Amino acid sequence: xxxLTWHGKHDVRVENAPDPEIVNPRDAIIEVTSTAxxxxxxxxxxxxxxxxxxxxxxxxxxxxxxxxxxxxxTLQKGQRVVVPFTIxxxxxxxxxxxxxxxxxxxxxxxxxxxxxxxxxxAMSGLFGYSHLTGGYPGGQAEYVRVPFSDVGPIxxxxxxxxxxxxxxxxxxxxxxxxxxxxxxxxxxTVAVWGCGPVGxxxxxxxxxMGAGKVIAIDHYPHRLELARRLGxxxxxxxxxxxxxxxxxxxxxxxxxxxxxxxxxxxxxFAPDNLLDSAKQRIGIGADSAHALRMALMAVRKGGRxxxxxxxxxMADKFPLGAxxxxxLQIRTGQTHVQRYTKELLHRxxxxxxxxxxxxxxxxxxxxxxxxxxxxxDSQDEWxxxxxxx
Amino acid sequence: xxxxxxxxxxxxxxxxxxxxAAAITRMMxxxxxxxxxxxxxxxxxxxxxxxxxxAGRTVTIDAPRDRIHAVWHxxxxxxxxxxxxxxxxxxxxxxMTWVIATPGGDARVRTRLVEDRPGEALAWRSVEGSDFxxxxxxxxxxxxxxxxxxxxxxxxxRPHWGVAGQWAAKLRRxxxxxxGRHELKRLKMLLETGEIATNANQRNA
Numbered sequence: 001x002x003x004l005t006w007h008g009k010h011d012v013r014v015e016n017a018p019d020p021e022i023v024n025p026r027d028a029i030i031e032v033t034s035t036a037x038x039x040x041x042x043x044x045x046x047x048x049x050x051x052x053x054x055x056x057x058x059x060x061x062x063x064x065x066x067x068x069x070x071x072x073x074t075l076q077k078g079q080r081v082v083v084p085f086t087i088x089x090x091x092x093x094x095x096x097x098x099x100x101x102x103x104x105x106x107x108x109x110x111x112x113x114x115x116x117x118x119x120x121x122a123m124s125g126l127f128g129y130s131h132l133t134g135g136y137p138g139g140q141a142e143y144v145r146v147p148f149s150d151v152g153p154i155x156x157x158x159x160x161x162x163x164x165x166x167x168x169x170x171x172x173x174x175x176x177x178x179x180x181x182x183x184x185x186x187x188x189t190v191a192v193w194g195c196g197p198v199g200x201x202x203x204x205x206x207x208x209m210g211a212g213k214v215i216a217i218d219h220y221p222h223r224l225e226l227a228r229r230l231g232x233x234x235x236x237x238x239x240x241x242x243x244x245x246x247x248x249x250x251x252x253x254x255x256x257x258x259x260x261x262x263x264x265x266x267x268x269f270a271p272d273n274l275l276d277s278a279k280q281r282i283g284i285g286a287d288s289a290h291a292l293r294m295a296l297m298a299v300r301k302g303g304r305x306x307x308x309x310x311x312x313x314m315a316d317k318f319p320l321g322a323x324x325x326x327x328l329q330i331r332t333g334q335t336h337v338q339r340y341t342k343e344l345l346h347r348x349x350x351x352x353x354x355x356x357x358x359x360x361x362x363x364x365x366x367x368x369x370x371x372x373x374x375x376x377d378s379q380d381e382w383x384x385x386x387x388x389x
Numbered sequence: 390x391x392x393x394x395x396x397x398x399x400x401x402x403x404x405x406x407x408x409x410a411a412a413i414t415r416m417m418x419x420x421x422x423x424x425x426x427x428x429x430x431x432x433x434x435x436x437x438x439x440x441x442x443x444a445g446r447t448v449t450i451d452a453p454r455d456r457i458h459a460v461w462h463x464x465x466x467x468x469x470x471x472x473x474x475x476x477x478x479x480x481x482x483x484x485m486t487w488v489i490a491t492p493g494g495d496a497r498v499r500t501r502l503v504e505d506r507p508g509e510a511l512a513w514r515s516v517e518g519s520d521f522x523x524x525x526x527x528x529x530x531x532x533x534x535x536x537x538x539x540x541x542x543x544x545x546x547r548p549h550w551g552v553a554g555q556w557a558a559k560l561r562r563x564x565x566x567x568x569g570r571h572e573l574k575r576l577k578m579l580l581e582t583g584e585i586a587t588n589a590n591q592r593n594a
Contacts, residue, residue, distance in 0.1 A: 020590040025583060072583065089582045093451065093536055108586045109574045113567070125586060136588045145590050148582070 003141035020145035025072035028149035060085035062139025081153035084337035090151035101334035175201025181306035181331035182257035187212035199261035254300030262291035263309025307332035444566035445543030
């Protein structure tokens with residue numbers, strides 16, 4: 001089969017790879033019909049996530065048709081499914097508590113040591129990401145082996161276009177969980193850093209959950225325009241003092257909740273950010289936490305902080321004082337995708353949520369490397385790339 | 390003048406060394422003189438007990454104690470989750486030989502089952518002629534809040550070539566500590582999900 005593989009910083013290629021087979025009883029093989037490049041794939045592209053190996057097949061947002069099933073799979077050949085990026089067994093303590101991204105049994109044992117050392121505990125397996133999360137071959141390929149296919153994939157009816165449901169695999173539930181983690185009360189003001197796909201879906205979700213005002217922060221005019229169209233007020237950090245503006249736009253109180261949908265590769269010309277970027281470049285102190293620092297400063301006393309943005313390592317100059325003194329609550333984590341897919345599919349079918357506005361470019365899988373380059377270099381226009389094998 | 394400066398540096402250096410040594414000795418004695426705490430002995434900062442290295446791990450498995458106990462009597466299941474275990478041979482008498490793949494070739498660990506309380510505990514001790522001097526114990530307890538069973542395994546072994554051998558095995562991730570941890574986690578996978586997670590895309594990879 002053809003698949004997009006990682007070869008180093010800013011070097012991804014579409015190559016031949018062996019077709020996957022059923023390995024474990026609960027596996028299924030999916031023939032991919034649509035797959036997307038995720039913002040977190042750019043962290044791999046920039047080589048700032050540890051534990052990626054040459055030749056790894058990337059991609060964790062994908063959907064397709066079931067072509068083969070293991071004896072314990074509950075799927076049937078021919079079914080159309082969207083596959084969550086988190087691989088979860090469904091039966092461990094964490095899965096039973098709907099904490100799917102904390103699954104104890106999906107990350108291969110020999111891959112868990114590094115994660116235990118780095119985070120104190122091993123996380124679940126993820127498709128097409130780091131070997132810290134299992135090193136599972138990903139979905140930017142013609143076929144994918146899907147473990148625990150009786151738990152993850154959600155069957156979608158024929159007749160619904162791929163593009164309407166593809167983002168159930170990651171960014172839509174991620175934006176949704178980001179808003180849910182804000183514990184939004186009617187009329188709340190919510191500030192969202194980053195108008196990438198997750199930030200935009202978080203804006204959409206926060207409004208659906210009853211936020212009175214959502215303020216989106218970015219520096220790309222087109223992305224800010226998309227946020228505005230969804231109903232957000234916007235701040236361009238290249239022209240405005242963000243902290244001051246947020247205070248003024250929330251009656252001098254500060255936002256009730258804040259969402260960091262930026263993560264570890266924050267942009268912007270700020271002293272802490274320059275220092276973080278420099279350290280990132282030479283490989284010490286992996287995370288650039290500028291957006292999170294601002295969010296912690298901006299949020300009102302006793303407010304809620306939600307962090308869907310991806311971080312992988314350590315950060316310093318963290319405003320721990322603001323966190324403690326203001327009595328903040330932080331909720332974060334890789335998305336527990338399986339917790340949300342049913343409800344969100346229902347909302348899509350009811351026409352309550354549309355995700356297709358995000359897609360700016362459609363490319364054949366063969367041109368995936370071009371997609372990565374442009375998604376990385378031209379973030380203003382390239383908001384989301386969908387690949388078709 | 391110059392001479393006196395050198396003397397001062399030397400004296401200060403020696404004083405610092407003495408203070409440092411005293412502090413370290415005091416810290417070590419402090420650990421020794423403390424009353425025991427509630428933590429399992431293997432988590433003590435001192436991890437060698439005589440010539441033996443002790444390691445252990447607890448994993449909660451969502452399965453009843455009897456079912457987990459039975460696994461340890463079933464060689465077919467043992468080779469499924471103990472990846473380096475090639476075979477289990479029974480006899481002579483109540484002896485059991487574990488044939489384990491190691492970087493230096495197959496090792497034959499001959500043991501006797503010295504404790505076997507259904508649903509509670511099992512323990513093995515190596516006998517004369519075994520390739521390794523080792524003792525292993527598995528204890529089973531009900532986990533709180535209906536979470537299943539807490540499976541605690543611990544191993545005491547005498548590494549070949551002493552400390553050097555211990556580190557060499559550790560670096561190659563074939564020491565009993567690493568192996569034990571991996572095996573318990575695979576057992577958990579097998580009992581909770583019916584399979585052992587792998588990222589392999591091919592059956593014979």
